[in-house]
Amino acid sequence: MFENNERTDLDKLGEFGLIDHLTKNIQLHDKTTVKGVGDDAAVLDFSGRRTLVSTDLLLEGIHFDLAYTPLKHLGYKSIQVNLSDIYAMNGEASQVTVSIGISSKFPLEAVEELYSGMLLACDRYKIDLIGGDTSASKQGLIISVTSIGHAKEEDICYRNGAQENDLLCVSGDLGAAYVGLQLLEREKLVFLENPNIQPDLEGKDYIVERQLKPDARVDVINLLKEMKIKPTSMIDVSDGLASEVLHLCKNSDKGCVVYEEKIPIDPMTYDTAREFNLDPTVCALSGGEDYELLFTVKQSDYDKIKNSPDITIIGHITESSAGTHLVSKSGNVHQLKAQGWNAFKN
Template identity: 75%
Template structure:
């Protein structure tokens, strides 16, 4: 978790002293931020834009394990998973609020390390911290982030607007975060059995980073705008590719054909999955936490996107009666099923 011999007990600062300490260096960058931290509420002015709001909560022992998650990475990730939701609406993220539940095991230095990652993410994505809360927690570390943003009314993209014949696309590659998690869990067990054995993570940097330090895909939104392509529907891949496709199809009242051979897999993801006797395709379909963007576009936009290396066409939308199907590499057809993350399933179930 955090190892520092000289630590400061948060009780010495108190709640308001802690907030002042963590926010004293905030510099406002967004023109939409009129008033940030320091009053009863933030004041924002979006000048007629449609406001976008998304909230996520991360709980120790459920969403992250401090045995192998550096606090700086955790802070960075907590912001990223929320910004991803704003980009999935085809919007611009502008502000976040940060709320923490802290157990007595966390000294000030640990919270500072967490905030280093938070500040790094906000700096990289031009986002202002405009508020939040801190409280004591008996259940370990709790992180709640609310992201705000905006978009012109005509630019907002929803999940329920895919049309028959649309091309199904996804950014980046999939399954890396899940295989990275399997590797970290394995090394944790090895360490618990023998603390003298050092973790064997050599050559696995990419999938470890996919799990511990994901990147929200603002660049994909910017790319699509630069080539004058507006998705017909969009969602971020937080719970696994299959789950997200089914969300779009259900809410749009459509079916789909997804082609297994088209699903983008990084070689390291593929090799690591095989090492764990896992099907790489299943890792992509059900693993989750990739935070890539899944979206549909009109067939008439094919010429604009066909040579773009940042995303892959993986299938197409069909009429609802055709169902949601996975076409395997051998050509067989299976009903697409979601087996991804369920927040209310016990960790060992």
């Protein structure tokens, strides 16, 4: 059916390469579009307040494994990861649409479990589920969520606003979701070898929950408002810290210095990474799925945030020509690299 002798493999491009390639020729037509492709959410001007829209696709076998993912958790997570994008714009999330493709072999009760997790997330965050689509799927479970929010134009934090000498900050801690995933994958293998052995997740609740049931950081957005801080740029950490730092720097045309010793890592994440012979810093830099907020603030805001237990200053913004660097605990300077997560590579 497809007659074309050219062939470029998707796995060479990677997800970001593919997006860049596909979107470079997009022309905007409508005067209500303030910002289209290229940030966490699209920004539309519907008189007075901006409307924010963001969308994510979650696919079985790619983004989740039903062998160890309870459907209710999966529903909850699918909403949270999407809301996270609205908060990363410093917006108020207000609605979601949810489309689901499922095998007709699933019993209704399974779909209800999934949906109950979605509604729980909506309820906790006071979000309206306003529409969607359901279909049979001949393949695996498919979840597509679109979230909608709003903000005053002057409150919106884009990725491109970081200025030289701004402080680079991150909420919460990093790497836990990735290490939690390693644990779940190990227990799955154990179970497949001997179904009589129960999974050993004893005492690992925190990192397992970070993987299975993350919470979007609306509390951090509210905290920043209380502290009267407007970040100069912001993004959520879905693909790993390194990837997100580089997004901010690229979009703002700036460089940065990140200090390894400042990267917040929970002790359980640290110890469990070590059990797996993983470098905890690499887990934080490249693991992904933390759904924390990474943002830059003016130096003059330093006094306001220095004692906040929820926010860590991990570095600062430099001029573009200075490059993007990581200073290791031993004082060595490395180029910051985004391995990130590439769904097109196996």
